[in-house]
Amino acid sequence: xxQSYVYILQCSDGTFYTGVTSNLxxxxxxxxxxxxxxxxxxxxxxxxxxxxxxxxxxxxxxEKEKQIKKWSKAKKLALINGEYDMLVNLAKKRFKK
Numbered sequence: 001x002x003q004s005y006v007y008i009l010q011c012s013d014g015t016f017y018t019g020v021t022s023n024l025x026x027x028x029x030x031x032x033x034x035x036x037x038x039x040x041x042x043x044x045x046x047x048x049x050x051x052x053x054x055x056x057x058x059x060x061x062x063e064k065e066k067q068i069k070k071w072s073k074a075k076k077l078a079l080i081n082g083e084y085d086m087l088v089n090l091a092k093k094r095f096k097k
Contacts, residue, residue, distance in 0.1 A: 004061035006068065007052040008080060011044035016076050020065040024052060051080045 005024040009017045009031060017040050021027035028049055031041045041047050055061035068076065075090040 001056045002058070004055045004058045005052050006055065006061050006065045008050050008068070008076060009041060009047040010050045011041055011047050013044050015044065016050075016073065017041050017044075017047070018065055018068045018076075020058075020061045022058070 002022055004020060004022050005027075006018065006020050007024060007027070009019070009028075011017060017031075019027065028047075030036065031039070031047050032045065034042045034045060036042065053064070055064070068079070071079075072090065075087060078084070078086040078090055
């Protein structure tokens with residue numbers, strides 16, 4: 001099976017972009033040069049690859065990408081920094097009293 005990658009880029013404005021691809025090197029290059037003018041990262045360059053993980057099943061990669069896109073910035077930072085034990089606590093919703 002072909003390798004797939006879920007990746008997180010940090011944009012020049014401090015935001016994160018999460019994507020999925022089967023060719024990580026090519027896709028990062030496309031982000032860097034602004035290959036797709038309508039892409040989120042186009043006006044937020046330069047970008048930096050801060051995280052990626054590999055999958056052998058594209059369906060799982062897409063599922064993980066969708067999951068990460070819904071995460072808070074704090075939870076994405078914990079993933080990027082390898083603080084996996086914090087991910088569960090960051091998933092808890094805080095209710096106002």
